[in-house]
Amino acid sequence: NAGVTQTPKFQVLKTGQSMTLQCAQDMNHNSMYWYRQDPGMGLRLIYYSASEGTTDKGEVPNGYNVSRLNKREFSLRLESAAPSQTSVYFCASSGRDRGRYEQYFGPGTRLTVT
């Protein structure tokens, strides 16, 4: 049971390049999320997916696209990277566990855009 996994762990992009961050969970959760965390700040929601086949914008969606490929996988794409997207990206899934809602996070992807 790996929980939530993310690839890659680190990435450096030049301005204008594109890339896709991959995320997978093995807890059979319906809901999945992408957050970004900037230095000294909390996590901000980029996009979320309440179930397979649905996606919705979060607080900071501009410059990103997502795909909920199946129940396990939720990817985040940067079509044209900008320095303002330098951040640590966390994927998460959530579900009821022991009678309460819990959210499980991946280890993060540290992205630098030069």
Added chain:
Amino acid sequence: DQQVKQNSPSLSVQEGRISILNCDYTNSMFDYFLWYKKYPAEGPTFLISISSIKDKNEDGRFTVFLNKSAKHLSLHIVPSQPGDSAVYFCAASANTNAGKSTFGDGTTLTVKP
């Protein structure tokens, strides 16, 4: 306007003493509150939560108190241990949707041996 605020960026306590981390919120629609712990280079891990129908929830050394009228919650860690040193995030959500949470900026707790 930040809806979830952790006004203390850092807190230092002695091992064995109580750690109290505070969190304030402004959105009265929030009805579910969570605390996460985060070590460097790792994702946040869930610590404890509380629903707005309760004013206290306890799990081992961790207790969360909720004061709805003041829109304030606090996390108590007793006794504090050096392994508790981490960044603690308060998060709040509406409709018990734990995933669509709004996070505070975090408080860095240091527990000194």
